[in-house]
Amino acid sequence: MTRDNDLALEFLRKAEHDLGSARLLLTGENLFDSVCFHCQQLAEKSIKAALTRRSIRFKKVHDLDVLLSLLDDPDFNPIRSYALILNSYAVDARIQVTMLSLVKRKQKKHYEWLLKYMDLQ
DSSP states (O other): OOHHHHHHHHHHHHHHHHHHHHHHHHTSSSOHHHHHHHHHHHHHHHHHHHHHHTTOOOOSOOOHHHHHHHHOOGGGGGGHHHHHHHGGGSHHHHHHHHHHHHHHHHHHHHHHHHHHHTTOO
């Protein structure tokens, strides 16, 4: 086996783990964002496996549309619309949401401090 084949198989193994995680999370309540995150990861790793198997090099990117464009395989065209939906659950998007959440918490803390300082509570 070549190095590309080994790496492609590793991507697929990791993708299977994401599928298993998504299935487990589906049994819980209100975990849909986490399920979608693992589905995005599953799709990303599967596409990267196909790219790697074909010796197509790619940069570190989480955008499924970019990866599908690199793949340039018409068999994957039917899933492109789903890929665009899953993109909003990618690592970069989750980091942005986390940062926004931190900013909001900091703003709330400052607001509470200001109310207390000005004796408005």
